[in-house]
Amino acid sequence: MKFTIADTGIGIDERFKSKIFGIFSQGDISVNKKYTGTGLGLSISKQLAMMMNGNISFESTLGEGSTFTFTCSFKKSDYYEKNIEVMNDNKISEDDNINNLWMNKSILCIETNSIDKEVMESIVERKGCKYIHAHNISEALKILNCNYVDLILLDMKLNKLEDFEKIKEMRISRVKGKNIPIIGMSSYTIMENREILMNLGIDHCISKPFNVEEIYNIFEIYL
Known part of the structure; x- marks a missing residue:
């Protein structure tokens, strides 16, 4: 199954796209950043997707938003x-x-x-x-x-x-x-x-x- 989640948020800068799934990684690391968090969410999401025999990817434009896609494989009960x-x-x-x-x-x-x-x-x-x-x-x-x-x-x-x-x-x-x-x-x-x-x-x-x-x-x- 394929799931897609899109938002119209701040987007992700090109400099951080390769690191976005890393542990404690965030696009905005400034002291006065608007959005807070641990930087663990996407890392955990990737691990969960892989545990379900799937993967996760994204497309993002800075200032416009991001679209994340993940896949999972399930067995019929x-x-x-x-x-x-x-x-x-x-x-x-x-x-x-x-x-x-x-x-x-x-x-x-x-x-x-x-x-x-x-x-x-x-x-x-x-x-x-x-x-x-x-x-x-x-x-x-x-x-x-x-x-x-x-x-x-x-x-x-x-x-x-x-x-x-x-x-x-x-x-x-x-x-x-x-x-x-x-x-x-x-x-x-x-x-x-x-x-x-x-x-x-x-x-x-x-x-x-x-x-x-x-x-x-x-x-x-x-x-």
Whole structure:
């Protein structure tokens, strides 16, 4: 992975560019210098980059600023590999889609995090389901006013009492008039709050991080 950090600071004088990664090295060594420091930051940064099988470099213009670039090499975790393997095993070809019982199913995901949103969208669409996204419960209620969905995935980052109250409103579809299964997702321990969540209308609770196979098993149960 390659990271780039740019600033519009004082820049680095040509005389110091060859020494900037040295220990206790600073561009301004005058007594009345404006910027203080030990001169160890870039030296430590270089060592850290090298420990991660990478390197660090920079470009700088005096009076205009500097751009530092460092690279690192990472190994994919077992968690990532297993999820990708499951997702690949569940890829659907065009021919399979014709007979897929989930093809006409719609899943509403209420998620505030953009990265989690993209991950969940990929997981849902790999099963041939229609993915619908809402940033919050209020937006979800508007969607449900004129659209029918078969399942709701709800990220439980709720810190307002009225948010919990609104969950009850989502239980009954305004389109077809029947209860919609709601799956709560949380990065916190939710077992102790399970009874409270169930009373609000949450049908099932899962803890983050979850694996793809677990999500697909839940789809199998509730769809």
